[in-house]
Amino acid sequence: MLCERCEQRQAVITVSKNTNGEQEVHHYCEKCAPNFYPFTNELPKEPISIQQLLANWQAPKNVRKEQLRCTGCGYTYAHFRKTGRFGCAKCYDTFIDQMPKILQPIQADLQHVGAMPTAVENKKTIKKQITELRDQMQLAITQEAFEEAATLRDNIRELETRLKGGETDGEY
Amino acid sequence: MANIDDFLQQMRDCDIALADATPNSVAMSTRIRLARNLDGYRFPPYLTEGEEMEVENAIAHTLLDFDSSLTYFSLADIPLLARQVLVEKHLISPQFLQQQQGALIVSADEKTSVMVNEEDHLRIQCLAPGLQLKETYERAFALDRKIEQEHNYMYHQQYGYLTSCPTNLGTGLRASVMLHLPALTMTNRINVIIQAMLRLGMVVRGIYGEGSTSLGNIYQISNQETLGKSEQQILTDLQQQVEQIIEYELRARKALMQQSAVLLEDQIQRALGTLRYARVMTSEEAAKSLSSVRLGIDLGIIQDVPIKAVNDCISCMQPGFLQYYKNETLQTQERDIARAKLIRDLLTNV
Numbered sequence: 215m216l217c218e219r220c221e222q223r224q225a226v227i228t229v230s231k232n233t234n235g236e237q238e239v240h241h242y243c244e245k246c247a248p249n250f251y252p253f254t255n256e257l258p259k260e261p262i263s264i265q266q267l268l269a270n271w272q273a274p275k276n277v278r279k280e281q282l283r284c285t286g287c288g289y290t291y292a293h294f295r296k297t298g299r300f301g302c303a304k305c306y307d308t309f310i311d312q313m314p315k316i317l318q319p320i321q322a323d324l325q326h327v328g329a330m331p332t333a334v335e336n337k338k339t340i341k342k343q344i345t346e347l348r349d350q351m352q353l354a355i356t357q358e359a360f361e362e363a364a365t366l367r368d369n370i371r372e373l374e375t376r377l378k379g380g381e382t383d384g385e386y
Numbered sequence: 387m388a389n390i391d392d393f394l395q396q397m398r399d400c401d402i403a404l405a406d407a408t409p410n411s412v413a414m415s416t417r418i419r420l421a422r423n424l425d426g427y428r429f430p431p432y433l434t435e436g437e438e439m440e441v442e443n444a445i446a447h448t449l450l451d452f453d454s455s456l457t458y459f460s461l462a463d464i465p466l467l468a469r470q471v472l473v474e475k476h477l478i479s480p481q482f483l484q485q486q487q488g489a490l491i492v493s494a495d496e497k498t499s500v501m502v503n504e505e506d507h508l509r510i511q512c513l514a515p516g517l518q519l520k521e522t523y524e525r526a527f528a529l530d531r532k533i534e535q536e537h538n539y540m541y542h543q544q545y546g547y548l549t550s551c552p553t554n555l556g557t558g559l560r561a562s563v564m565l566h567l568p569a570l571t572m573t574n575r576i577n578v579i580i581q582a583m584l585r586l587g588m589v590v591r592g593i594y595g596e597g598s599t600s601l602g603n604i605y606q607i608s609n610q611e612t613l614g615k616s617e618q619q620i621l622t623d624l625q626q627q628v629e630q631i632i633e634y635e636l637r638a639r640k641a642l643m644q645q646s647a648v649l650l651e652d653q654i655q656r657a658l659g660t661l662r663y664a665r666v667m668t669s670e671e672a673a674k675s676l677s678s679v680r681l682g683i684d685l686g687i688i689q690d691v692p693i694k695a696v697n698d699c700i701s702c703m704q705p706g707f708l709q710y711y712k713n714e715t716l717q718t719q720e721r722d723i724a725r726a727k728l729i730r731d732l733l734t735n736v
């Protein structure tokens with residue numbers, strides 16, 4: 215059974231509630247369940263007010279989803295449903311919970327493979343180099359080749375600076 | 387500022403979209419399209435006028451510097467009839483035709499065209515005659531890399547190149563091949579093939595007709611999926627499917643020739659007669675007859691008509707084209723008369 219709220223993940227938590235003698239049963243996934251009831255200790259310490267709880271119960275699941283609003287362009291999921299178009303790059307993160315449902319029927323997979331901007335590619339290469347150099351440095355240390363280890367450490371620092379520089383000023 | 391009228395005249399002189407005969411006459415042309423967006427802007431429909439101009443100028447600047455064969459046109463400077471010609475040449479989309487804002491950056495040989503601020507900031511398109519997926523992709527990729535050197539694209543770790551519509555996400559790559567499939571259509575095998583292609587993640591469309599019914603037996607086959615497959619994989623898969631379809635078409639032609647050569651020859655020669663002598667011709671009849679003649683040339687049944695003349699007819703018989711070069715709006719019957727005359731001229735002055 216799928217989670218009633220996100221309709222994507224497997225429902226693992228059953229919530230039952232008595233209202234005027236009638237039993238209401240709901241099923242949620244691990245991620246959504248905390249929105250409805252304090253199941254996990256991740257939740258804030260202060261007890262959820264009964265109003266809040268009721269508000270959550272009563273909000274039809276679709277309304278919550280449709281009203282999700284992108285901070286980049288101001289468009290809602292309802293807008294996407296109507297036009298089939300997103301407003302900006304940030305939409306893809308805002309509506310990330312909905313993406314599998316949108317993409318699975320039309321795409322081969324949910325992870326991009328293939329070409330990427332040179333800058334992203336270069337960063338990946340640098341990260342890989344750093345990992346390799348770290349391994350070499352560890353090896354040098356265990357072999358007590360400290361001078362070599364120091365050189366390797368300097369190289370790593372240099373690569374790390376290049377990586378950081380790229381992130382802050384957009385130059386790669 | 388370049389003039390679109392001069393430019394279209396120039397284009398007419400070097401029409402490559404359906405140009406000279408290629409070794410494989412089933413595959414008529416190859417098209418590669420890359421969808422890209424510039425970081426820091428919303429998608430085109432949501433840009434302010436100022437932002438639209440910023441994007442246009444930035445891209446135009448880079449591209450015109452890079453390739454001197456390219457010319458820039460603001461959409462606002464292209465009259466409706468000329469836009470219709472560009473749609474018929476597949477250089478702009480029908481959606482773009484209706485827009486107020488946007489720009490087209492294009493080469494006169496039609497091999498390269500970039501729509502700016504259509505659904506995405508950039509739609510890079512490269513065209514080639516015949517079946518040349520890899521080579522054409524390389525050309526589009528070179529342009530893409532050039533733009534990327536000067537501008538930051540929207541790119542997402544998981545979703546790759548971001549696009550306004552999630553159907554173009556990831557690689558942003560749509561590769562298409564135009565195929566002339568008269569024998570598969572005549573033998574009613576085309577529908578089975580279209581169904582099979584759909585299951586393999588390909589899209590098949592008729593070129594002039596709506597949906598899968600095709601005037602002139604010309605079909606476009608392209609990849610549906612853009613995310614989760616690499617560019618190389620997309621191209622290899624499409625190449626394989628296209629080669630397979632070509633093989634089926636050639637086999638169907640052979641079978642037709644063996645079983646009913648006289649009937650086939652009769653149909654082909656009648657079509658040529660119609661094209662050479664008719665005084666009024668609908669686009670439907672023209673497309674059908676031209677397809678038969680094209681087949682006749684491929685099979686060696688017609689030898690005194692160069693394939694170039696047939697291809698010229700195919701690109702000139704459409705309504706926008708006819709009216710544009712006659713420089714007036716024509717009613718349906720006037721168009722049918724103009725079409726008949728144009729085809730007659732093209733097929734007799736060879």
Ligand SMILES: [Zn+2]
Pocket residue numbers: 217218219220221222223242243244245246247
């Ligand atoms: Zn859930």
Ligand SMILES: [Zn+2]
Pocket residue numbers: 284285286287288289300301302303304305306
């Ligand atoms: Zn947005």
